[in-house]
Amino acid sequence: MQKLKDKILKEGTLRENNILKVDSFLNHQIDIAFMNEIGVEFKNRFSNVKVDKIVTIEASGIAIASIVSQHFGNVPVVFAKKTESKNLDNEVYKSKVYSYTKGKEYDIMIAKKYISENENILILDDFLANGAAALGLIDLLRQAKANIVGVGIVIEKSFQVGAERIISEGLRLESLAKIKSLDGKIEFK
């Protein structure tokens, strides 16, 4: 998606450890009109797929999933929660995710009643690096015997193993921008 690449080049900044910050439109401040363009793009790429529900993970994924849902007929969005809070249902699917960004492992969970067997699920997230979050979501959804119809990613770090891991799970992956290298400058694949 050329406009996304242009925006990453214009607004993205590099930090150490291969961290690309796109806080101006995706991860902290959110460009809502642009999220709708991302919605159009995901709908084009997954046009031949039946989507009953979109699943993502808090926090940055929520804005993307919510806006993109509108391009898939307002299907419900479910976001996996990262910590056990007192008012989350006891009846949950759980998985463990190691966050390289935060340097710690955490549980993710989805209440069982919000994912049904054979439901057609599109997974969406902002970044794909090592694939830890996406694989956690895939694990949750397979516990629920849901049908994962695809994984949509806004920015893929193609030099890390996440994309390979998702494809080797037999899943369809669509990444709107694929980054080959962040070594001093941003290079696309």
Added chain:
Amino acid sequence: MQKLKDKILKEGTLRENNILKVDSFLNHQIDIAFMNEIGVEFKNRFSNVKVDKIVTIEASGIAIASIVSQHFGNVPVVFAKKTESKNLDNEVYKSKVYSYTKGKEYDIMIAKKYISENENILILDDFLANGAAALGLIDLLRQAKANIVGVGIVIEKSFQVGAERIISEGLRLESLAKIKSLDGKIEFK
């Protein structure tokens, strides 16, 4: 907002400690079409107000703010972050918030570059109970010398002190559903 009240009565469940769960459409699964109806309602209520930006707090506030923004001309959304992660900008406004739900205090922060002096800010959030999160956001925005044009809340627990605290800050508060009591059953004000 009658339809919201109906939905709370139909889908909401009560837990101990005055916790109302509306995970089926607001806090875990998100009903996107209904979020757009909430957007129409907020726009009606704040129709005479100039809004340059919507500010909320992760995680549940993000879906609401993102969809509602579309009814305010796609103004940018900024969500305050709850924990210090490695890829958040160092140049941040910070405030402390005590979460009664999670039973702990945490920092919230917004990167300074995403809030400008005199910018007209609408604060949005899902719940207002003790007002801890909203007051934290107000504190951040006042550090930035922004102009807070109003606070929009989906569900206000009117039997707790949050509404009073916001109003006593001299701010306009619009809550779409006001709950008088959760003592055994849900009663609206």
